[in-house]
Amino acid sequence: MTDSASEQQDGSVEVEETLTGSFGEAAGEMANETEIEGGEADRPEVEGPSVEQQLAERTADLQRLQAEYLNYKRRVDRDRELVRENATYHALTPIIEVLDNIDRAREHGPLDEGFRGVAEQLERVVAAQGLTRFGEPGDAFDPTIHEALSHIGTDPEVRVTTCKVIAKAGYRMGERVVRAAQVLVVDPGEHAEAPAPQV
Secondary structure (H helix, E strand, O other): OEEEEEEOOOOOEEEEEEOOOOHHHHHHHHHHHHHHHHHHHHOOOOOOOOHHHHHHHHHHHHHHHHHHHHHHHHHHHHHHHHHHHHHHHHHHOOHHHHHHHHHHHHHOOOOOHHHHHHHHHHHHHHHHOOEEEEOOOOOEOOOOOEEEEEEEEEEOOOOOOEEEEEEEOEEEEOOEEEEOEEEEEEEEOOOOOOOOOOO
16 A cells, blocks of 8 residues: 545645555455355255155154054053953842842753753853853862851861852853852861771
């Protein structure tokens, strides 16, 4: 740059600065500055997760939701089945007393023709609903399914405590005991041992 002086009307001198370089050099310097600034502006900023990472995350979320839904569906199905079983249990339990009366009537002789048909139909209906009868004389006593009303002595023919008389049959639905069989039991008797040889 060079300074040039010019006189003003009031006699003062004004100094002007002029560019000594060419216009092309100044333009080049400005372009360089713009490039540097622009380069920094155009530099990509640090971005979030990549597309692959996002896809993996969404897939994991979907799998998690699917597992939760399947667990929920299993719980609902299990609860629905439990509600059904409980409803059937409560509906059939009072009928057991009716079945007991039918058994007592059979003990006194053959049933009348009309009553026999009703009794057999009732037994078929409750069996179709899953109510099954158990307990026969000669069954080994099992405290989980039998209720011993009394012991009636010993029996040398049995090896374990055995149900000798069935006072009331037991009923179960699947593995669930609705009513234990009420029984009279006998214990195993002592078997006669051979006499010891005399000396």
